[in-house]
Amino acid sequence: MQPHLIVTDLDNTLLNAEHDLDELTIETFQALAAEGHHLALASGRHFHDITAFRRRLGVPAYILSTNGAHLYAPDDSLIAEQWVPAELVRALVELPRDADIRLNLYTGDEWLIDASAPELKALHAHTGFHYRVADLEAHDGNGVGKVLCIGDPVALASLEQSINEALGTRVHVTYSMAHSLEIMAEGVNKGATLERLLTHLELPATRCLAFGDNLNDAEMLALAGHGFIVENAHPELVRRVPDAARIGHHHPYGVAWQLREFFALT
Known part of the structure; x- marks a missing residue:
């Protein structure tokens, strides 16, 4: 399979009910990285907050922090950022x-x-x-x-x-x-920064999977060729991104199970 970009929100999406990573999620991300897919974590959290989860995942991953205000490469080099005036x-x-x-x-x-x-x-x-x-x-x-x-x-x-x-x-x-x-x-959201990342990777949106649960994920889910909304999502998000597929609850393993099915991971 051609390399894809997998980008996911953290809280109430990738993370479990304890706002932590479970072993199946870690194993899934490591398997995807081994197959050559690009990974990204997109969150309202601060960059230094997100890097702790990336270390736990044990994979090279891009970081879209502060709802897309900052975009970092896997080596922590800054690709783009935009401050509030x-x-x-x-x-x-x-x-x-x-x-x-x-x-x-x-x-x-x-x-x-x-x-x-x-x-x-x-x-x-x-x-x-x-x-x-x-x-x-x-x-x-x-x-x-x-x-x-x-x-x-x-x-x-x-x-x-x-x-x-x-x-x-x-x-x-x-x-x-x-x-x-x-x-x-103005203009800062996860979707706008995801578009910049896709350009950086020279990938079409059709080869992007995005996962989210709340309103700050709307633009990102709408842009991705494969948008997935977890079962526990805000109802308004479902209305805003009607073409996104519904998947299981974030706890446990909703994102991991969907990724394993999509990429036929055993």
């Missing part, structure tokens, strides 16, 4: 929001948060990458790939409306989970 970061930080919403900034090296949020630590327990509490009001807005707001979905919906009214199309707004509102630069 500093003035827009400042505008987002200064925008009124519910007191219980946690404001986060993803910089080149750090995950900054405006106050401690112990409930987030379980999500990153298997990577060792954690936030640092900082005065985000004092941040100059430079070198930020993503502004992340974490909180109650109703409060986030109100904030999303305020962002749309204030900034319009100058930013790209999406959700990675019901409680995670993600804001990147």
Whole structure:
């Protein structure tokens, strides 16, 4: 079989219910790499967060981090990146929001948060990458790939409306989970970065498999020649990408089983 590109989201897609990798998934990725296929991990997570999973997989893989704001080669060399303009970061930080919403900034090296949020630590327990509490009001807005707001979905919906009214199309707004509102630069999403990666690899979209579960995966799934939505996906994602195939639940092994079937792995 000709080389394909396999690109997958992490949380609630490739990872299990404990936000970790299982042995079947690791074995599957190693088998695909041995057959000469290209692999990529695409997530809203920070680059340093994702590299921990790549090490566990034990394969060379491209990384589309921060919802596509940064694209890295398997050797960690930077292929492309796009920051949120500093003035827009400042505008987002200064925008009124519910007191219980946690404001986060993803910089080149750090995950900054405006106050401690112990409930987030379980999500990153298997990577060792954690936030640092900082005065985000004092941040100059430079070198930020993503502004992340974490909180109650109703409060986030109100904030999303305020962002749309204030900034319009100058930013790209999406959700990675019901409680995670993600804001990147205009035109930044996993699909746009996947298109850049396909060009880099000189592969057509017809030889790309993509897997996802939430709204920040929509553009990526729509671009791939073979888009797969896990059973536990956000219902709106199914409506946005109606041509994507439905597969099993992410826990256990939904992505791994589909890959083994597609590539006839024994």
